[in-house]
Amino acid sequence: MNPRRNVAAVAALLCISFVVFAQGGRRDGQWEVTTTMEMPGMPAGMPPITATQCITKEQAADPQKAFAQVPQRGNQQNDCKVSDFKSSGNKVTYTVKCTTPQEMSADVEMTYRDNTYDGVMKMSISRGGQTMDMTMKMAAKRLGDCTQ
Numbered sequence: 001m002n003p004r005r006n007v008a009a010v011a012a013l014l015c016i017s018f019v020v021f022a023q024g025g026r027r028d029g030q031w032e033v034t035t036t037m038e039m040p041g042m043p044a045g046m047p048p049i050t051a052t053q054c055i056t057k058e059q060a061a062d063p064q065k066a067f068a069q070v071p072q073r074g075n076q077q078n079d080c081k082v083s084d085f086k087s088s089g090n091k092v093t094y095t096v097k098c099t100t101p102q103e104m105s106a107d108v109e110m111t112y113r114d115n116t117y118d119g120v121m122k123m124s125i126s127r128g129g130q131t132m133d134m135t136m137k138m139a140a141k142r143l144g145d146c147t148q
Contacts, residue, residue: 028056028060029054029144029146030053030144031052031141031142031143032051033052033053034138034140036048036136037134037135038134039132039135052143054147079099079100082095090113092109092110093110094108096108104124104125105123106122107122110138115141115142116139117139118139120136120138121135121136121138122135123135
């Protein structure tokens with residue numbers, strides 16, 4: 001498997017994990033998030049990734065607390081930390097840094113509306129002595145109340 005594609009897939013999963021916890025002005029409910037990725041050297045036309053996530057009232061009320069609950073991928077542990085969390089009006093920004101399972105840093109900016117949000121995550125991932133930069137763009141819509 002192409003190592004760039006493998007790193008891109010891991011990054012996309014990590015991105016979705018962090019985005020679903022970045023509530024800021026976001027409402028609770030079932031959300032559908034579509035993520036597209038741009039990475040130098042990656043072939044054009046990589047398909048977008050769409051995922052759904054139920055955000056509880058508790059998570060929406062205290063987004064920083066939810067960062068501690070970022071899901072692990074399989075049996076891999078991560079040590080990702082969120083810092084510089086700022087919320088102003090309908091905009092949220094923050095930084096993510098990880099050293100495990102691989103070194104990664106990202107700057108995130110999200111803009112929320114009543115039933116939608118969009119955002120950009122600029123990531124830098126180090127793997128095997130090489131650094132790969134990528135930009136992930138997210139667009140989300142609220143589907144309704146959670147069904148769980």
